[in-house]
Amino acid sequence: MEPITLTTGRLLMRPFVPQDAEAVHAGCQDPDVQRWTVIPSPYSRADAELWTQKLAPAGWQEDTAYNFAVVRRDGGPLLGALGVHRCTAPGTFEVGFWTAKEHRGAGYTTEAVLAAARWAFTALRADRLEWRAEIGNTPSRAVALRAGFRMEGEQRSALLNKGIRRDTWTGSLLPADLGLPGTCPYRPAPGVSGAL
Secondary structure, three states: OOOOOOOOEEEEEEEHHHHHHHHHHHOOOOOOHHHOOOOOOOOOOOHHHHHHHHHHHHHHHHHOOEEEEEOOOOOOOEEEEEEEEEEEOOEEEEEEEEEEOOOOOOOOHHHHHHHHHHHHHHOOOOOOEEEEEEEOOOOHHHHHHOOHHHHEEEEEEEEOOOOOOEEEEEEEHHHHHHHHOOOOOOOOOOOOOOOO
């Protein structure tokens, strides 16, 4: 897929470029980003260059992962990163993100997640967007909840992070949650909110 750019009221979400390596490296020095994400730790300048020059562009070329650098529309530094990745189940994608420490608490990440979700449901024809985070990552969970994800529970040993299997929280967002049509009819189980 050709890389695209998304915009919101405040944000520009664009593909990563080699010139982002310094900002990615700086943002990934935050102990919380290293703790809660699967990036290498320690995170080197070479890791940032590999990401911006090869790995992020390859996801677009292979039509498997769509990674965005998140910046303000009016300019300024990198606020964070957001990726939408294909899952093995048809029509299912997963969203992941990190936010630079100095830009947390302004609602940027929730705004970016909602923009990415709308794009995934329309352009990628997704019927389900999943979110996962290691249990204890309450800031990530707060973003998912503000974006409308429904928490579905916990998965044991669902994440391999730096050689250790970890338990995760999981949630999902469906097109109907944002007032959008899905590609297939959805029939919730009896007793589930929204069931026929």
